[in-house]
Amino acid sequence: MILENLLDGLSLAISWPVILWMAVGLLLGIFIGSLPGLGPSLGMAIILPLTIVLDPTSAIILLICIYSGAMYGGSIAAILINAPGTPAAAATTFDGYPMSRKGEAITALSISASSSAIGGAAAMLLLLLLVPLLTDIVLLFGPPEFFLAAFAGIALISVVSQGPLRKGIIAGSFGLLISTIGISPVDPDVRFTLGSLSLFDGLSFIAVLIGLFALAEMINLSMEPGFISKKSVSIQGSTLEGIKMVIRNPITVLKSSFIGMAVGAIPGAGASIANFFAYGEAVRVDPDSDSFGEGNPRGVIAAEAANNGCVAGSIIPAISFGIPGSGATAVLIGGLIMHGLRPGPEMFGSSAHITYAMLISLLVGNIIIVIVGLGFITKFEILTKIDTDYIIPIVVVLAMIGAFLLRRNWVDPGTVLIFGIVGYFMKVYGYSLIAIVLGVVLGPIAEANLVRSLAISGGSWSIFFTRPISLLLLLLVLALLMGPIIEMYVSIKNRNTLE
Amino acid sequence: MAATGVIIFSLTVVLEKYIPDYLIPERDNSKSDHSRDKGIPTDKNEEDEIETTSGEEDAPQRNARRGLNLSIWSSTYLLTSYLFGFLWMTPIFVLLYGYLRDMSIVEAVSLALISVIIAYAFMTVTRVPIDEGTLTTYILTNQI
Numbered sequence: 001m002i003l004e005n006l007l008d009g010l011s012l013a014i015s016w017p018v019i020l021w022m023a024v025g026l027l028l029g030i031f032i033g034s035l036p037g038l039g040p041s042l043g044m045a046i047i048l049p050l051t052i053v054l055d056p057t058s059a060i061i062l063l064i065c066i067y068s069g070a071m072y073g074g075s076i077a078a079i080l081i082n083a084p085g086t087p088a089a090a091a092t093t094f095d096g097y098p099m100s101r102k103g104e105a106i107t108a109l110s111i112s113a114s115s116s117a118i119g120g121a122a123a124m125l126l127l128l129l130l131v132p133l134l135t136d137i138v139l140l141f142g143p144p145e146f147f148l149a150a151f152a153g154i155a156l157i158s159v160v161s162q163g164p165l166r167k168g169i170i171a172g173s174f175g176l177l178i179s180t181i182g183i184s185p186v187d188p189d190v191r192f193t194l195g196s197l198s199l200f201d202g203l204s205f206i207a208v209l210i211g212l213f214a215l216a217e218m219i220n221l222s223m224e225p226g227f228i229s230k231k232s233v234s235i236q237g238s239t240l241e242g243i244k245m246v247i248r249n250p251i252t253v254l255k256s257s258f259i260g261m262a263v264g265a266i267p268g269a270g271a272s273i274a275n276f277f278a279y280g281e282a283v284r285v286d287p288d289s290d291s292f293g294e295g296n297p298r299g300v301i302a303a304e305a306a307n308n309g310c311v312a313g314s315i316i317p318a319i320s321f322g323i324p325g326s327g328a329t330a331v332l333i334g335g336l337i338m339h340g341l342r343p344g345p346e347m348f349g350s351s352a353h354i355t356y357a358m359l360i361s362l363l364v365g366n367i368i369i370v371i372v373g374l375g376f377i378t379k380f381e382i383l384t385k386i387d388t389d390y391i392i393p394i395v396v397v398l399a400m401i402g403a404f405l406l407r408r409n410w411v412d413p414g415t416v417l418i419f420g421i422v423g424y425f426m427k428v429y430g431y432s433l434i435a436i437v438l439g440v441v442l443g444p445i446a447e448a449n450l451v452r453s454l455a456i457s458g459g460s461w462s463i464f465f466t467r468p469i470s471l472l473l474l475l476l477v478l479a480l481l482m483g484p485i486i487e488m489y490v491s492i493k494n495r496n497t498l499e
Numbered sequence: 500m501a502a503t504g505v506i507i508f509s510l511t512v513v514l515e516k517y518i519p520d521y522l523i524p525e526r527d528n529s530k531s532d533h534s535r536d537k538g539i540p541t542d543k544n545e546e547d548e549i550e551t552t553s554g555e556e557d558a559p560q561r562n563a564r565r566g567l568n569l570s571i572w573s574s575t576y577l578l579t580s581y582l583f584g585f586l587w588m589t590p591i592f593v594l595l596y597g598y599l600r601d602m603s604i605v606e607a608v609s610l611a612l613i614s615v616i617i618a619y620a621f622m623t624v625t626r627v628p629i630d631e632g633t634l635t636t637y638i639l640t641n642q643i
Contacts, residue, residue, distance in 0.1 A: 053624050170508045215573065222569040223562040390610060393596045396573055397614045401585050401621050401629060408627055410581055417577050421570050 002132050009356020021062040022361045026368045029069020034383040036083040040070035041213040041327030049402030056339035057354050061361045063335045067328045071307045072369050075112040076380045088271030088307040091279040095299030102295050103236040110242025112304045113373020117366035119257035119305025123312035124363040135348035138320050144463045147449035148473035150442040153323040155480035156267050157435045165484050171431045175439020186451040198411045205440045206334040207403045207415035212433050214399040215420025218392050245297045253305045260306030264313025267325035271310040278306030319347045330437045585629035589618045
């Protein structure tokens, strides 16, 4: 059965036009990722409505390839102008930019392309091997487990909210509130529609994501000065030397890739943490650790292998339980739902061929990353010269028209506008965007599975602690909820001791 | 429960000054930090503005106004598209945006052309009538 699904996935991934969308996704991702200020979630959010006309496999592969491409693309600006294209490439600047300044920009870029591709491919191979195990785990899940998994995802707000926890809870609760607008998923109750028929179906969470990730980012970007880089970048170095460097350091590549994958699999951790984590580990084990930060190629290898490895990891909670670990995976879940695919057992059952096709595309896509990364290495300077003023109106147009296409009503573009402005102010005042996304995405899943679980148990709450997996998840939720309280208690105690 | 969470925790943010320190160990500095980065006028930035009394407009203020302008233009774009249709309002929005950002005519027109191509492609591929707005449909159906 697994082999059959794998072969189906393989033939689907290399069929026409799926392979075309894979290439388009990767190129778009590299382009978007290379522009500081635009990240994979923005690129995926504005492209998502356009995928309406595609078949589910092509659409999902297009989206996931944008994600993978952007992870690599982020390193271009990080190396050439010391401005990471995405937060996931932040650690790449530490050694990539010094290499560039030493006249080794081409070497650094070829290291980045090779380690991204090898790291991404290694993590994806491991994920392919893990799919049968994941399938077994996911098939053990019933409504109570999915409720608790979604609840654990919501409780992750305590971990993912950067800044004060209170603000994370406000953002998450606000997301939950938004998800309750419209007809209840389990009974005919109508909630918060203000009597408007247009709101009976609720707010489209895809429109919310487009607003939060695309329009809010454009408002943010419009405040930056136009040109990304006015300085001329010296493109020198050796492509071959870069490739050799990666081949000479297989342990760093593989270890960083698996670190990226493991960190990426933790919802909320994200590629930026994976990037720093792998970089830190490379520094720790290197005998020449003092040279890190001054242009050590192993710094670029570790950072880049980790962020591409992270893509494989972040897919795990997204397709298995519908828990978005980052903005990009939230949009991916949006894409799955929009195309009639439900994260969970279905992705390993009737839609397993699509899951395999997606993973194989990412595996094959790494070849495109190498070809583009090494083939156009001397042309990347152009990407650092693009005026953001050209991008902003086009993204606004794509976001608005794209949102209108979602359900052909005016509520969705309105949602984009409102959440664009709200998202911008949330960023300014330190409210976590991923917390609101967790609330919006997981609210309906939690609600529907809670009601189903209670229906199965005849209204008894014991269903949540009499099943082994439920009990484990319940303990996880408690740990997540109690963690910040214990942390607060310890910090108060420490402060009192010091005084 | 969600509404209660929003209300209670919002109150802790609004009334932060009046809540004892031991109840909020994680006092928030995020606003000022981010604002400094992005040019949002904060108390500190405002102080700087008073000190720099050059004839030119301050960069942070100008940048904040750019963000406000984009929000206003996006709202106007949406409202006019609702009335007249996305297809017609898209190039006008892009041209006006280019004019506001001091783009050359060639740049603004090129961008407007790209945006029209995008909008037209959307319309033909998805067969969604984005050339129709509420007002234009009303006028056409009532033959005014």
